[in-house]
Amino acid sequence: MPTDGPQDTRVDRRAFLARMGALGAAAALGVPLPASAAPARSRPRPIDPAFWTTGLPTGTPVSPADLTVHEAGALLRSGELDPVELVDACLQRIEAWDARYLAFNHVNTDEARRRAAELGRVEPEGLLHGIPLAIKDNFYTRGMPTTANSWIFSDFVPDFDATAVARLQDAGGVVLGKTQMGPLATTRALTPDGQVTTVNAWTPDFPSVSPGGSSSGSATAVAARMALSSIGTQTGGSITVPAMAQGLTGLKPTMGRVSLRGVIPLTYSRDHVGPLARDAADAAILLQAMAGPDAADPRTQGLPGVPDYLAAARAGETLRWPTRLGVLPGWTDAEGVRGEQRRAFLSEMEAAGAELVEIDPSERWEELSSGLFNAVRLPERSEPFLEHLRNDVRLFGVTLNSWMQGLFLSGDELLKGQRARYALLSLTLEEIFEGCDVVVQNGHVPFDMIGLPLITFPVGFRESEEGRRPEGILLGAPPFGEERLLSVAAAWQARTGHHRQQPLPPASGTGALERGRLDAEQVAERTE
Amino acid sequence: MSPQGAPRGPDDLTDEELDQYIRTRLTLIGIDLSVLPEEDPDAPADRVRIHRSLRNFLRNTVPRLSAYELDPQSYPPVLYPSALPPVTEIDDAD
Numbered sequence: 354m355p356t357d358g359p360q361d362t363r364v365d366r367r368a369f370l371a372r373m374g375a376l377g378a379a380a381a382l383g384v385p386l387p388a389s390a391a392p393a394r395s396r397p398r399p400i401d402p403a404f405w406t407t408g409l410p411t412g413t414p415v416s417p418a419d420l421t422v423h424e425a426g427a428l429l430r431s432g433e434l435d436p437v438e439l440v441d442a443c444l445q446r447i448e449a450w451d452a453r454y455l456a457f458n459h460v461n462t463d464e465a466r467r468r469a470a471e472l473g474r475v476e477p478e479g480l481l482h483g484i485p486l487a488i489k490d491n492f493y494t495r496g497m498p499t500t501a502n503s504w505i506f507s508d509f510v511p512d513f514d515a516t517a518v519a520r521l522q523d524a525g526g527v528v529l530g531k532t533q534m535g536p537l538a539t540t541r542a543l544t545p546d547g548q549v550t551t552v553n554a555w556t557p558d559f560p561s562v563s564p565g566g567s568s569s570g571s572a573t574a575v576a577a578r579m580a581l582s583s584i585g586t587q588t589g590g591s592i593t594v595p596a597m598a599q600g601l602t603g604l605k606p607t608m609g610r611v612s613l614r615g616v617i618p619l620t621y622s623r624d625h626v627g628p629l630a631r632d633a634a635d636a637a638i639l640l641q642a643m644a645g646p647d648a649a650d651p652r653t654q655g656l657p658g659v660p661d662y663l664a665a666a667r668a669g670e671t672l673r674w675p676t677r678l679g680v681l682p683g684w685t686d687a688e689g690v691r692g693e694q695r696r697a698f699l700s701e702m703e704a705a706g707a708e709l710v711e712i713d714p715s716e717r718w719e720e721l722s723s724g725l726f727n728a729v730r731l732p733e734r735s736e737p738f739l740e741h742l743r744n745d746v747r748l749f750g751v752t753l754n755s756w757m758q759g760l761f762l763s764g765d766e767l768l769k770g771q772r773a774r775y776a777l778l779s780l781t782l783e784e785i786f787e788g789c790d791v792v793v794q795n796g797h798v799p800f801d802m803i804g805l806p807l808i809t810f811p812v813g814f815r816e817s818e819e820g821r822r823p824e825g826i827l828l829g830a831p832p833f834g835e836e837r838l839l840s841v842a843a844a845w846q847a848r849t850g851h852h853r854q855q856p857l858p859p860a861s862g863t864g865a866l867e868r869g870r871l872d873a874e875q876v877a878e879r880t881e
Numbered sequence: 882m883s884p885q886g887a888p889r890g891p892d893d894l895t896d897e898e899l900d901q902y903i904r905t906r907l908t909l910i911g912i913d914l915s916v917l918p919e920e921d922p923d924a925p926a927d928r929v930r931i932h933r934s935l936r937n938f939l940r941n942t943v944p945r946l947s948a949y950e951l952d953p954q955s956y957p958p959v960l961y962p963s964a965l966p967p968v969t970e971i972d973d974a975d
Contacts, residue, residue, distance in 0.1 A: 546925045608961065622960050652961050725949070728942050743911045750925040754934045761906065761939060766946050771958035776951060778959075804961075873926050877934060 359674055359836035360660045361790065418442040418578045419855065422484050422635040425581060429483050436469035436483030436527065439581075443485045443529055446579040452863040453557050455542070455550040456573040458490045459498050460530040468527045479525030480642050480663075487580035489571050490531040491538055492518050492626075493615035497528070501617045502536045504545045504748045505741050515615025516650065517584060517626045517643045524642040529580050532570030536752045538586055538619045540871070540879045541566035545750030547876065549868040554599055557859040559819040560868040565595025566879065571629045572599040578855060582630045582639055588619045588730070590797035592627045593809040593827055600811040600823030602842055602852060603629045604636045605797075607832050608804025609656055611640070612647035620733040623801055632852045633810065633842035637666035640835065657833055665836035666843045672706040673840040679712035679789030694813040694824055695793075698845070705844045712792055714784045721777040722799035728758070729770025730802075735759030754877045778803040786831040791841055794827040806830050808838040811851040823851070891944040899936045 417425065417439045428434035444462055451457055465485065472483045488494060491501040493511035500506045514522065522528065533542040533551040541563045542551035553564040554576035564573050568585025572595035575583050585592045587605045596603025604627045611626040618624060628639035644659045665673060678699070685695050703709055735756050741748055742756060749756055762770075781803060785792050794800065800807050809825045816822075830838050846852050871879070907914060920929040 725942065725945055728938075728946070739910070743913075745916060746912065746914060747916055747926070753926040753931065757931055757935055758938045758942075760910065760912070761903075761935060762943065762946070766943065768958045769946060769949060769951070771960055772951050772956040773949065775956040775959040779956070872922070873930055874934075 359665065359834070359840070360657055361831045361834035361837055364657060364831070364833050416442045416446070416578070418446050418485075418581070420581065421631045422481070422582050422638050423632075425484060426477075426480075426482070426638075430477050436472045437466065439483060440465050440469040440485050440527055440529070443580055446577070447530070450577060450858060450863060451579065453859040453866065454552055454554060454573050454577055454579070456532055456554075456570040456577065456579060457487070457530045458500060458502070458533050458570065461497060461528050464497075465527050465529050472525060472527070477525065479523065480638050481521060482525030484526050484581050485529040486521060486526045486639075487529055487532045487571055487574040487583035488518055488521075489568050489583070489585045490534055491586060491617040491619075492531075492584070493617075494518055494528060494531060497531065499531065499617070501538065502534050502542065502545065502550075504750060505537075505738075506617065511615070513615065516612035516647045518615070520643050520645075521584070521639070526642070529574075532568070532574055532583065532585075534570060534585075535567030535591075536750055537617070538567040538588060538591060539752045539755065540876050542569035543751065543871060543876070545748075545752075547751040547870045547872055549870060552866075552868075553822075555822050555856045556817075556819040557856075558861050558866070560866060562817075562819050562822070563598060565598035567591040568595050568629060572596055572601055572603075575599075575601055575629055575631060576856060577858075582628060582635050584626060584639065584643070585629050586616055586619070587625045587627060587797075587801065587807075588623045589727070589801050592625070592629060593797050593807050596629045597809045597811075597825035597827065598823070600814075600825070600852070600854065600856075601629050602632050602636045602810040602846075603627065603808070604640060604835065604838065605801075605807045606640060606644065606835050607656075607806045609650075609652040609654075610659075610806075610833070610835065611643045612645075612650040612653050614647055614649040618734075618737050620730040621737075622733060623730055623804070625801075625804070632846050633666040633808075633839050634663070636808075636842075637662040637839050660833075660836055662836060662839055666839040670705060670844060670847045672702075672844050674790075674837065676707050676791060676837065676841060677710045677789040678702055678707040678841070679710050679785060679792035681793055681795065682711070682713050684793050684795065690813065690815045691824060695826065698812050698826060701845065701848055702841065705848060707841070710789045712785055712788055715780065718777070718780045718784055718799075721773050721780065722802070724798070726770055726773045726777070727798050727802065729762065729767060729773070731755055731759030732762050732767050733759070751871060751873045751876045754873055774802055778805075781805065782831060790837055791828050791830045791834065794829045797827065800829045805832060806835050806838055808835075808842055810842045810845065811854075812845075812849075813851055814854070823854075891940050894940070896936060899939055900932055902939070903932060903935050 492515040495514045536545050549560050551564045551569040552560050553562045554573045556562040568591045571583035571585040574580040576599035592603045592605045605625045628636045630636040641662045646653045807829050809827045811823045811825045813824050814821050918924050918927045921927045
């Protein structure tokens with residue numbers, strides 16, 4: 354196989370499928386999860402110094418908090434910016450605005466300042482040296498509350514960091530705080546009894562506009578320029594949906610690319626960790642820092658090595674690699690501005706060097722991608738929470754329905770779902786990725802089910818009664834296609850400026866706001 | 882069989898029959914819904930809504946999933962689309 358293309362060209366798809374089969378047999382016998390106490394550390398990859406010279410800001414930011422990660426990295430390396438100055442800029446924004454946004458559950462003020470001061474005294478080495486980051490509240494953070502917005506974890510303070518969080522900090526990242534989320538990662542950010550919390554940064558006076566869920570606070574914190582970047586988790590759209598709703602670049606990597614150790618589980622076989630970032634380069638930096646095997650998470654082991662995501666995201670106005678862009682039937686026929694934006698995207702990517710290819714998956718593919726098989730995830734959510742369900746079902750608040758449903762699928766139905774997932778992956782590799790390298794997607798469910806990578810990024814805006822709101826598109830790729838997805842996003846972003854636009858601060862200040870409430874049935878309709 | 886002798890399908894099951902099945906299953910695994918209010922729209926959850934949700938799930942999802950056919954010679958069950966080291970190292974030039 355060639356060694357100079359992106360990683361998706363070096364993965365033998367037959368071997369990938371065979372591996373899945375072998376693992377399925379092993380999993381059916383019960384694969385133990387190692388109970389290692391110490392999170393694994395990633396091997397640092399040498400940084401190409403040229404990466405930072407391309408990161409200098411092109412405009413005049415109002416505040417250091419407006420910088421991207423790569424822009425701030427360049428200024429921190431040149432000595433024009435100090436980590437304390439950067440962290441303080443974010444903390445000031447949070448202090449001034451978060452009463453309206455409600456993006457944070459916990460702000461790590463003192464420790465973030467202490468850490469920034471410590472980093473200010475040493476030469477920048479790590480990819481994220483001095484960069485303030487927002488962490489979704491389902492990642493374990495040592496000595497810091499970790500609630501997943503659930504009554505179950507209301508007093509939980511872990512004694513270790515999730516591997517992803519540890520790796521971000523090893524790379525020099527500063528944990529600014531923990532972000533609001535849908536209870537137990539199920540829907541838009543709510544209190545457990547259904548009160549709406551986080552608002553969309555583009556419409557802060559209209560709580561009825563969803564910020565996207567469940568990584569709602571992570572998206573709002575970055576879109577509102579209160580944190581430079583953030584991480585979230587995705588089981589059913591929870592990175593890409595809020596990123597799309599708030600004009601961000603959200604990347605859900607291939608299953609196993611980032612460790613899930615220290616993440617409160619929602620669905621063991623579908624949970625993914627990924628960045629919600631301001632552009633492709635920032636997403637690449639965060640993924641680079643987090644990706645790689647972890648002895649404490651078997652899902653991360655035996656996979657291809659971690660490639661150079663930074664190089665992939667440095668693409669200029671032409672695509673880094675020859676790329677066939679798959680287009681599904683009817684995708685460009687969307688009504689109104691959405692259709693115009695989609696057609697403009699394809700036209701621009703063709704100019705960037707992409708070959709547009711029509712892809713028409715079979716009815717069988719559609720069937721296997723449907724909500725029917727999506728339901729098979731539910732027993733995986735119920736099983737780890739059985740103790741809490743036995744103790745008191747009221748702890749689950751408005752999200753109880755789906756935990757109860759998971760108790761009513763039998764073993765043979767769970768196995769049927771697993772077999773269907775294998776069938777869907779096989780069809781996806783044959784019917785879609787034999788013909789293209791990346792493919793547009795109408796929704797996140799199919800690739801969430803089979804653990805394939807997805808990226809979203811903004812392609813324009815639309816006017817609504819509540820104000821101007823971003824529009825994004827969703828692209829998928831075969832296993833380990835993160836480089837390819839980043840390169841496409843980077844080329845688009847080099848040719849356009851949608852990702853650089855930022856929302857205005859709350860027009861009506863930060864006073865009281867009637868936010869409303871969702872009941873259990875509304876949550877069930879929106880649940881992951 | 883129904884009283885008329887025709888085979889019964891999922892749609893023929895009454896709410897009472899499904900509710901009894903739900904209560905039995907939950908009792909078997911030690912889950913108690915009686916701590917919830919019977920019916921209270923202002924509560925995060927109540928027994929009426931939980932039972933309604935579960936009846937819909939049992940009628941609509943379970944029979945369709947069970948009836949779906951896959952070739953028994955293909956697609957062994959797969960839990961994780963990733964790998965274990967003893968069986969899976971991929972040659973990677975990098």
